[in-house]
Amino acid sequence: MTRHTGELAVPLLPSPYVQLDREDWARLRKAHPMSLDAADVERLSGLGEPVDLREVEEIYLPLSRLLNFYVGATSGLHRVTSSFLGEQPAKTPFVIGIAGSVAVGKSTTARVLRELLSRWEDTPRVELITTDGFLLPNSELERRGLLERKGFPESYDRRALVRFVSEVKSGKPEVTAPVYSHLSYDIVPDEQIVVRRPDVLIVEGLNVLQPATSTAELRSTLALSDFFDFSVYVDAAERDIRRWYVDRFLSLRETAFADPQSYFHRFASLSDDDAVDLATKIWESINHPNLSDNIEPTRTRATLVMQKGADHAVQQVLLRKL
Numbered sequence: 311m312t313r314h315t316g317e318l319a320v321p322l323l324p325s326p327y328v329q330l331d332r333e334d335w336a337r338l339r340k341a342h343p344m345s346l347d348a349a350d351v352e353r354l355s356g357l358g359e360p361v362d363l364r365e366v367e368e369i370y371l372p373l374s375r376l377l378n379f380y381v382g383a384t385s386g387l388h389r390v391t392s393s394f395l396g397e398q399p400a401k402t403p404f405v406i407g408i409a410g411s412v413a414v415g416k417s418t419t420a421r422v423l424r425e426l427l428s429r430w431e432d433t434p435r436v437e438l439i440t441t442d443g444f445l446l447p448n449s450e451l452e453r454r455g456l457l458e459r460k461g462f463p464e465s466y467d468r469r470a471l472v473r474f475v476s477e478v479k480s481g482k483p484e485v486t487a488p489v490y491s492h493l494s495y496d497i498v499p500d501e502q503i504v505v506r507r508p509d510v511l512i513v514e515g516l517n518v519l520q521p522a523t524s525t526a527e528l529r530s531t532l533a534l535s536d537f538f539d540f541s542v543y544v545d546a547a548e549r550d551i552r553r554w555y556v557d558r559f560l561s562l563r564e565t566a567f568a569d570p571q572s573y574f575h576r577f578a579s580l581s582d583d584d585a586v587d588l589a590t591k592i593w594e595s596i597n598h599p600n601l602s603d604n605i606e607p608t609r610t611r612a613t614l615v616m617q618k619g620a621d622h623a624v625q626q627v628l629l630r631k632l
């Protein structure tokens with residue numbers, strides 16, 4: 311097996327990652343045999359995403375196995391701390407962060423992992439939360455002049471997001487999160503997600519690996535990632551991500567945008583060329599600068615980096631060893 315040092319080195323420091331080609335990573339599966347039964351296959355194909363089952367077996371199953379080892383080791387550490395303190399050990403939810411650009415495949419990765427992790431005996435209850443629920447409402451974004459910066463770190467209520475994850479982790483019986491609608495393009499008033507002591511919490515979003523900010527308003531808060539037990543950065547070449555974004559925009563024209571209630575309904579009747587132009591313009595003015603200024607710089611903070619090729623298939627996996 312060829313293992314070499316990952317490219318994501320901080321200059322002059324040894325890379326903290328071991329880099330595995332797809333074949334090497336997939337081979338790890340043989341050491342930890344697992345298979346999907348008919349019910350698993352059915353559940354996975356019911357997720358509404360065209361995920362190749364070979365991809366699930368070769369990439370996501372080994373990852374779910376690794377995560378299962380981390381869950382065991384982390385709960386051992388919690389037990390040690392409780393016993394040191396002379397306390398009764400309580401079960402602490404294992405928290406996974408999933409970061410990456412808009413349209414890189416974070417939601418798909420998160421949903422596949424939720425399915426696979428819930429198959430492990432010690433983690434049957436896996437909850438998934440997306441950070442868009444913590445975007446400031448449009449009225450507030452407008453007041454702050456941030457409507458064109460949705461998805462940038464400052465467009466979120468970061469304090470509420472950190473509080474949410476810390477409360478789930480502290481074992482609070484019920485913790486609620488606000489809900490964002492892509493249909494209305496805003497936070498949904500009076501709607502909430504309730505999380506009740508999961509075994510695993512997956513937190514997926516563009517900015518989940520952002521370091522703590524030091525603005526006057528937020529100084530001395532903890533970073534969200536301080537609560538992560540494991541994090542995944544989904545990575546790909548920007549030209550591929552932009553194409554996935556434009557393709558998704560084109561297909562949303564026939565589905566979500568076609569709904570008269572949709573904020574984007576006015577885009578449903580665009581010609582192919584105009585839709586491609588508009589999606590490319592949104593990419594260049596919002597999603598590209600957010601990726602290069604805010605999201606990509608957090609990649610080296612992830613425990614594991616999945617590097618996808620043009621067809622979404624993972625080509626390389628970088629796993630943090632140091």
Ligand SMILES: Nc1ncnc2c1ncn2[C@@H]1O[C@H](COP(=O)(O)OP(=O)(O)O)[C@@H](O)[C@H]1O
Pocket residue numbers: 359360361362365410411412413414415416417418419554558621622623
């Ligand atoms: N593993 C995959 N195989 C095939 N298509 C995928 C895969 N992951 C994502 N996609 C497609 O790429 C687009 C973006 O994926 P999504 O998970 O919605 O990204 P994000 O949550 O990062 O915005 C979607 O159209 C999705 O169907």
Ligand SMILES: CC(C)(COP(=O)(O)O)[C@@H](O)C(=O)NCCC(=O)O
Pocket residue numbers: 412440441442443460461462514515516517592596597
């Ligand atoms: C809602 C999002 C900010 C993503 O939020 P996340 O759940 O990753 O925090 C993003 O999908 C979005 O709508 N961005 C605005 C620019 C655009 O329309 O692509």
